[in-house]
Structure formats: C-alpha cells, structure tokens
Amino acid sequence: MSEPDCQSIKNSNPVSHQDSLMTNMSGRFFLPTVLLLLTYGFWVSPELQVITAGVVIFLLGMVYLEKGFKVFTGGFLEALLQKTTDRLWKSLTFGITTTAVLQSSSLVSVIIISFLSAGLIGLTAGVGIIFGANLGSTLGAWLVAIYGMKIKLASYAMPLLVFGLILRTRQEKNFSGLGYILLGIGFLFLGVDYMKEGFEAFQNVIDFSSFSMEGWRGIVVYILFGMLATIIMQSTNATMILAFSALVAGQLTYDNALCLVIGSNVGTTITAVLGAVGGNAAGKRLAVAHIIFNVLTAALAILLLPQLKVLVDIIAQWLLINEDDYTLKLALFHTIFNVLGILVLLPFIKLLIRWLETLFVDPARQCHLNLANEEYAEIDRARYLTPAVLSYPDTALRALTKECDHLYRNTLELICYGIYLSGDRLREADNLTELVNNWVRDEQPWTIKELYIRHIKGVYADIIHYSGAIEGNLPRQQAQELFGLKVACRDFVRAIKNVKHIYKNMGLYLHSDNEQMRHQYNQLRLCLASVLKLVDLLGVRRNYDHIRQHAEQLKQELREQDEQMHKTLNELIRSNQVDSFMASSLMNDSAHVHDACTNLIDGAVIMLTRDREEYREIDLNFDTRPNPDKSR
Missing domain, CATH: 1.20.58 (Methane Monooxygenase Hydroxylase; Chain G, domain 1)
Known part of the structure; x- marks a missing residue:
C-alpha cells in the first residue's frame, strides 16, 4: 500500500501542473525584464541609482525592524491577540495599535493569518484586525511627513547602525533583538535620506513634474503606478516615502501623489495574498477580506476625490498645517480615506463574514469522520x-x-x-x-x-x-x-x-x-x-x-x-x-x-x-x- 500512498500525496497537491508551468513561465520572463530595465536606468541616470539604493536600504530596514520586533513580541503579541479579539471593536483597536507601534502591517497580517489558519481566532476577529491594521499603518506616513522630510536623517542613521551592529553580535536574545531594531531604524533613516537626495538631484537632469497628468488619465496612470511600486517592494511605507520625496523635490504634483497613495493601498494586499498562499481555507478568506476592503476603499477615494481634497484642506486648517505643506496633507489624505473605508464597511461586516465563510469550503471537513x-x-x-x-x-x-x-x-x-x-x-x-x-x-x-x-x-x-x-x-x-x-x-x-x-x-x-x-x-x-x-x-x-x-x-x-x-x-x-x-x-x-x-x-x-x-x-x-x- 506504500505506493498508492505516495501517489495520492502527489495527486493531492493543490497546484496543478498547468498552474505551475504558467508560474514558471511568468517568472522566467518577468525577472529578466526587470533586471534589463534597471540596468538601462542605471546606465543612463546615476540619480536613479541613488533613488533605487534608497528604496533597497529602506526595505532592508523594514526587514531588520520586523526581526527585532519578533524577538520582543513573539509570545506576548500572540497571547495578547488571543485575549483581546472577542469583540469587533477590540479587534479593530488591536489592529490599529499594534501596526502603529510595530510599523509593519505585513508582520501583523502574517500573524493574523497564522492564527486564523490554526483555528485559534475567528474570522470576524481576523477581519477586524486587518481593517485596523490598514489605519494603523498610516502613522508611519505621519512620522516621515513631520520629521523625515524636514531634517537630514543620515546624521542620525550612522550612530544607530553602529550601535545596532554591536548589539546584534551579542548572544543574549534581548540585546540581539534591540540590535535588530536599531539597525532597522538606522537603515530606514538612511533609505529616506537617499531617496530625498536622488529626487533632488533629478531637478538638474529632468523635471518629472512635466509628466504630470490631469483628469481621469492621471488618476488611472498614477493609481496603477502606485499599485505596481507597492507590489514590487511589498511595502506601502516605501511607496509613501517615494511619494513624499518626489513631492518635496517638486518632481511630483500633489494631485498625482494622491492617486499614487490610493494605488499603494491596493497594492499592499499582495502581502496578505502571499501569506495566505500557504494557509488553509480560513487564511484565504482573510486575504479575500483584505482585498475587498482595500479595493472598495480605493474605489470610494477615486469617486470622492474632489470632496476628499476639500475635506483634507478643511482639516489641515484646523490642525494648523500650512496650505503648501503637501507632505502632511498627503499623510492626512491617507488616513482619511482608510477611516472612510472602515466606516463604510463596518455596518456590513456580518454579511461579509457570512459570504466569506462560503468560500474555499472543503466538504470532507464539515462533519465528524464517519x-x-x-x-x-x-x-x-x-x-x-x-x-x-x-x-x-x-x-x-x-x-x-x-x-x-x-x-x-x-x-x-x-x-x-x-x-x-x-x-x-x-x-x-x-x-x-x-x-x-x-x-x-x-x-x-x-x-x-x-x-x-x-x-x-x-x-x-x-x-x-x-x-x-x-x-x-x-x-x-x-x-x-x-x-x-x-x-x-x-x-x-x-x-x-x-x-x-x-x-x-x-x-x-x-x-x-x-x-x-x-x-x-x-x-x-x-x-x-x-x-x-x-x-x-x-x-x-x-x-x-x-x-x-x-x-x-x-x-x-x-x-x-x-x-x-x-x-x-x-x-x-x-x-x-x-x-x-x-x-x-x-x-x-x-x-x-x-x-x-x-x-x-x-x-x-x-x-x-x-x-x-x-x-x-x-x-x-x-x-x-x-x-x-x-x-x-
């Protein structure tokens, strides 16, 4: 019976041969194309090298920061999650606060998918946390808009990197975790500074603002660009930093930056999708909920874009934000349309949960083994x-x-x-x-x-x-x-x-x-x-x-x-x-x-x-x- 056993295991693989072939073919063409485009860009523009280096250093900082937080939050975060998700408002609060503190919606998303796949929390709690995580991630944009665009962060990055590397080499778990966090923050600061310098250098070479687009054409193009950038970098924060840097350097118009942010919010769903690929039906349902929330929020932001711009101006005046401080207004817009998405979807969350539970159903697991x-x-x-x-x-x-x-x-x-x-x-x-x-x-x-x-x-x-x-x-x-x-x-x-x-x-x-x-x-x-x-x-x-x-x-x-x-x-x-x-x-x-x-x-x-x-x-x-x- 051992032979049928092995064969059945092979046949039970959910990825078909045709799907695997398509994936291999797409990967075979996509990677060389990206590498060729980057090589050409580096050859014709040294400034592009600075910007892309800044993006890479920023993403490296996110990786180190996530590793450091895992050391300190491992058991505590998971225990807290299990105890504080028995009500929808608690789930929302947990998603907002943990993502705001950890500054990694991807870390929170993967933990939630893990818990949900393991059957340790319910789908309602998972959906609430994902909704909250989208809002909590906007805090990073505020911090960069307030401080990162107005001071030279490289001077702060260097000592953080030195101290972080020293602590990282220690054997003690807490010292090592702190070292990872300092390295992460240092690389984040350094990446932001490189991106700012790169866009400022472009002013002497080419004026990207001349490529600005108005009307529906500009909306579609820059939303797609925001989606693509976020999918490639797998970080909304990185896309936001790019938008801030381009805005400060005058290489991006405010209207186009708004569309870029909307696109980045849709592109960030790739994290949940990738996290759910190895998950079971529950994890896949959560990924669908994440996609629905972000796509619906983006659709509302597009339809109400003129009204949201007016609302941003009104609230900016109330918060004493200067009329021409477009980075802070962009961070405010990012927060407002995520709040709008939560307010619109919350009344329908029970209907959403009932519909999600009909997806990815495995009939063999709905009753006792008989x-x-x-x-x-x-x-x-x-x-x-x-x-x-x-x-x-x-x-x-x-x-x-x-x-x-x-x-x-x-x-x-x-x-x-x-x-x-x-x-x-x-x-x-x-x-x-x-x-x-x-x-x-x-x-x-x-x-x-x-x-x-x-x-x-x-x-x-x-x-x-x-x-x-x-x-x-x-x-x-x-x-x-x-x-x-x-x-x-x-x-x-x-x-x-x-x-x-x-x-x-x-x-x-x-x-x-x-x-x-x-x-x-x-x-x-x-x-x-x-x-x-x-x-x-x-x-x-x-x-x-x-x-x-x-x-x-x-x-x-x-x-x-x-x-x-x-x-x-x-x-x-x-x-x-x-x-x-x-x-x-x-x-x-x-x-x-x-x-x-x-x-x-x-x-x-x-x-x-x-x-x-x-x-x-x-x-x-x-x-x-x-x-x-x-x-x-």
Missing part, C-alpha cells in the same frame, strides 16, 4: 499546520496542539472501526455494555491498513515534520511541551497498530459459533470502548485535578482485567470450551488490547496535562519507555 460511510479516497493531511504558522513558534505550538487533537479524533474513529463499532454510536451510548453485546457493525468495506494510510499516516507525518521545523526555536518549557505532544501522537499511533493486530480475529470470533469466544472478544471490545469513552469525557471536562488519578485507577483496572483474562482462559482450556488455536489468538489479542488501552491513556494524560505543573513529572523519554511492538 468510516461507515467513507467515500473519500484522498489522504487526510494536517488541517492547522501551514507555512505561515511556522514563522511564529508560539502560534505553531498552539496549532500543533489542535492538530494532535485532530489526530486523536481520527484515532478514535479508526479504533472503533477496528472493534466493529462506530464513533457516533460510542459518543451517543449511555450503556456501553449493552451497546457492545447487542450491536456489531457489519459494513466494513476497508481494511485497517487502508484507513491508517488514509486518515492517520499523513496527519502524523505532518505533525512530525512541523515539530522538527520549530523545535530549535523554542525555549525549554515550550520544547518540553512540544516533545510531549509528539509522544502523545506516537502513543495514539501505537494504539491503532495494536488494534490492527486484532482486527482479523475480532471479525472472525464475533461471528463464531463458540459462545465463549464471542463473549471474550466482546469483553475486549468493551475494554477499548470504555477507555475511549473515558478519554473523550476527560478531554471535554478538562478536570486536571482528577486526570492523573483516573488514569492510574484505569491502568490498575486494566492490569486486573488482564490477570482475570489469564485465569478465565486457563479455565476455558481445562474445560475444553476453547481449543489451542482459539486460546493462542485470545491470549495475543488480549495483550494487544491491553497495550492499546495503555497507549490511549498515556497519550491522553500528556495531551490534557502538558500545560500544567504536574506535566513535568511525566516520563517523556523516548529511549526509556517500552515499545510494545518490539516486545513481541
């Missing part, structure tokens, strides 16, 4: 683990926890299948003894091995893969929790493999003419069903104080049942009620059931207590824990 009516031949893979999640260890650990729970749910269904029950019947049953003695599921169209490959192997493989990817980035306590999750998942898989060993005999002896054998195998079914039921109840109630007590008590009962099984088997042999073949089957299958129950209990205890103090007392050593598969 192996009795299994129609999907595709291999089940991780639901909550995405490339976006890997960038943030705290988020990744929470997503892994949900994925381990997903694995357990599949384990429960598969073990029920292996003992000729169903998960639905088990969850609904109040009397397990009556259920086991009176009902045997006849429809068994799949083997345990087929179902293991389809519903367990892919999920387990993804968990191990993602665990290895984040393990080196976790502090000791979180690394211990991650290790425990892997051990719990391994226990669940071992339980399935033990049930696989009894599946054939279970089907044979449940329909045997020998009443004693039917009874003994029903007892084995009852034992496994009882453990599954108890684990399910413990998981729902999360009664930490009694989990360990219940687990030890249940293990003691299992040992007593195992001893009683041996005594009963000896009596059956002596009374000739079972032959030697039946006895050997019952002996081995009883051991497999005992091991499967123990695996389930061990895995459940770790899953339910991994974040508690008593968790540290659990033995999680892979090498010292016995492997039942190797003992027989």
Whole structure:
C-alpha cells in the first residue's frame, strides 16, 4: 500500500501542473525584464541609482525592524491577540495599535493569518484586525511627513547602525533583538535620506513634474503606478516615502501623489495574498477580506476625490498645517480615506463574514469522520499546520496542539472501526455494555491498513515534520511541551497498530459459533470502548485535578482485567470450551488490547496535562519507555 500512498500525496497537491508551468513561465520572463530595465536606468541616470539604493536600504530596514520586533513580541503579541479579539471593536483597536507601534502591517497580517489558519481566532476577529491594521499603518506616513522630510536623517542613521551592529553580535536574545531594531531604524533613516537626495538631484537632469497628468488619465496612470511600486517592494511605507520625496523635490504634483497613495493601498494586499498562499481555507478568506476592503476603499477615494481634497484642506486648517505643506496633507489624505473605508464597511461586516465563510469550503471537513460511510479516497493531511504558522513558534505550538487533537479524533474513529463499532454510536451510548453485546457493525468495506494510510499516516507525518521545523526555536518549557505532544501522537499511533493486530480475529470470533469466544472478544471490545469513552469525557471536562488519578485507577483496572483474562482462559482450556488455536489468538489479542488501552491513556494524560505543573513529572523519554511492538 506504500505506493498508492505516495501517489495520492502527489495527486493531492493543490497546484496543478498547468498552474505551475504558467508560474514558471511568468517568472522566467518577468525577472529578466526587470533586471534589463534597471540596468538601462542605471546606465543612463546615476540619480536613479541613488533613488533605487534608497528604496533597497529602506526595505532592508523594514526587514531588520520586523526581526527585532519578533524577538520582543513573539509570545506576548500572540497571547495578547488571543485575549483581546472577542469583540469587533477590540479587534479593530488591536489592529490599529499594534501596526502603529510595530510599523509593519505585513508582520501583523502574517500573524493574523497564522492564527486564523490554526483555528485559534475567528474570522470576524481576523477581519477586524486587518481593517485596523490598514489605519494603523498610516502613522508611519505621519512620522516621515513631520520629521523625515524636514531634517537630514543620515546624521542620525550612522550612530544607530553602529550601535545596532554591536548589539546584534551579542548572544543574549534581548540585546540581539534591540540590535535588530536599531539597525532597522538606522537603515530606514538612511533609505529616506537617499531617496530625498536622488529626487533632488533629478531637478538638474529632468523635471518629472512635466509628466504630470490631469483628469481621469492621471488618476488611472498614477493609481496603477502606485499599485505596481507597492507590489514590487511589498511595502506601502516605501511607496509613501517615494511619494513624499518626489513631492518635496517638486518632481511630483500633489494631485498625482494622491492617486499614487490610493494605488499603494491596493497594492499592499499582495502581502496578505502571499501569506495566505500557504494557509488553509480560513487564511484565504482573510486575504479575500483584505482585498475587498482595500479595493472598495480605493474605489470610494477615486469617486470622492474632489470632496476628499476639500475635506483634507478643511482639516489641515484646523490642525494648523500650512496650505503648501503637501507632505502632511498627503499623510492626512491617507488616513482619511482608510477611516472612510472602515466606516463604510463596518455596518456590513456580518454579511461579509457570512459570504466569506462560503468560500474555499472543503466538504470532507464539515462533519465528524464517519468510516461507515467513507467515500473519500484522498489522504487526510494536517488541517492547522501551514507555512505561515511556522514563522511564529508560539502560534505553531498552539496549532500543533489542535492538530494532535485532530489526530486523536481520527484515532478514535479508526479504533472503533477496528472493534466493529462506530464513533457516533460510542459518543451517543449511555450503556456501553449493552451497546457492545447487542450491536456489531457489519459494513466494513476497508481494511485497517487502508484507513491508517488514509486518515492517520499523513496527519502524523505532518505533525512530525512541523515539530522538527520549530523545535530549535523554542525555549525549554515550550520544547518540553512540544516533545510531549509528539509522544502523545506516537502513543495514539501505537494504539491503532495494536488494534490492527486484532482486527482479523475480532471479525472472525464475533461471528463464531463458540459462545465463549464471542463473549471474550466482546469483553475486549468493551475494554477499548470504555477507555475511549473515558478519554473523550476527560478531554471535554478538562478536570486536571482528577486526570492523573483516573488514569492510574484505569491502568490498575486494566492490569486486573488482564490477570482475570489469564485465569478465565486457563479455565476455558481445562474445560475444553476453547481449543489451542482459539486460546493462542485470545491470549495475543488480549495483550494487544491491553497495550492499546495503555497507549490511549498515556497519550491522553500528556495531551490534557502538558500545560500544567504536574506535566513535568511525566516520563517523556523516548529511549526509556517500552515499545510494545518490539516486545513481541
């Protein structure tokens, strides 16, 4: 069965061969074209070299700033996000404040997509944060307009770069993070200064303001230019700095700059789109919401452009902004039309959420796994683990926890299948003894091995893969929790493999003419069903104080049942009620059931207590824990 497994994984790749070919072809033509255009521009204009160098240095500063903030905000920002998104207004406030402080809407967007993809926050909260992040990002434009265009930032950049590099080389995490932040700010200042100098130098070579366009032609051209610049640089702030620098140097008219800013707001959606590419359906829905908000906001700004210009002038007078201070007025315009977008969309957010939830629906994941009516031949893979999640260890650990729970749910269904029950019947049953003695599921169209490959192997493989990817980035306590999750998942898989060993005999002896054998195998079914039921109840109630007590008590009962099984088997042999073949089957299958129950209990205890103090007392050593598969 290993060959179909691999083939199914290949076929389940969401990117078709044709899409991949188109992507490769577009990339093959786009990159050489850009490089040729830049080479020509550098050859004919040294001033262009200064401007593009400023853009690159500015973007490098954004990268370093983002790295530095990740050091300090990692767990705190994610914990705060989870606690402060239960109301829409809280989500909006969180998006505004965090983006204003971090000055990176892309960082906030990726974190939100990670949380949403992992199922840790709702779509409404994610949409609210994205709306707020658009407004929060305007603070950077204000800071540059107020200070960056009026003073020589290079003189401040140099000491920041020196101190930042020194701190960056330190081994301590906080010093290193502070070094990244200082380097980021230093490069930002230096990039702004280079862009200003480049546009000022252009005044002696060519007057770009002579290419200004009025009317709808100017609106369309400069909106497209703003979109293209932001898509290439993947930074609204960088596009805003370009517009400010060109305005100060007289190389760009105010009206064209307004359109440039509108275009940059649409182009910034590329960050959310790229972040959602590796995400699941929830992440893709958020990216759609981001696109809708920015495109609608841009459309309103275009339609109301004359009125917004008047509004900017009125508010500028009230804020004591000079009539010819076009950089501050441009920052004010940027803020006003983002506020307008929020005000227009907020009354319709419930309708938007309902519509978004109809997109990217995976019908195979809308209900409990029911192996009795299994129609999907595709291999089940991780639901909550995405490339976006890997960038943030705290988020990744929470997503892994949900994925381990997903694995357990599949384990429960598969073990029920292996003992000729169903998960639905088990969850609904109040009397397990009556259920086991009176009902045997006849429809068994799949083997345990087929179902293991389809519903367990892919999920387990993804968990191990993602665990290895984040393990080196976790502090000791979180690394211990991650290790425990892997051990719990391994226990669940071992339980399935033990049930696989009894599946054939279970089907044979449940329909045997020998009443004693039917009874003994029903007892084995009852034992496994009882453990599954108890684990399910413990998981729902999360009664930490009694989990360990219940687990030890249940293990003691299992040992007593195992001893009683041996005594009963000896009596059956002596009374000739079972032959030697039946006895050997019952002996081995009883051991497999005992091991499967123990695996389930061990895995459940770790899953339910991994974040508690008593968790540290659990033995999680892979090498010292016995492997039942190797003992027989």
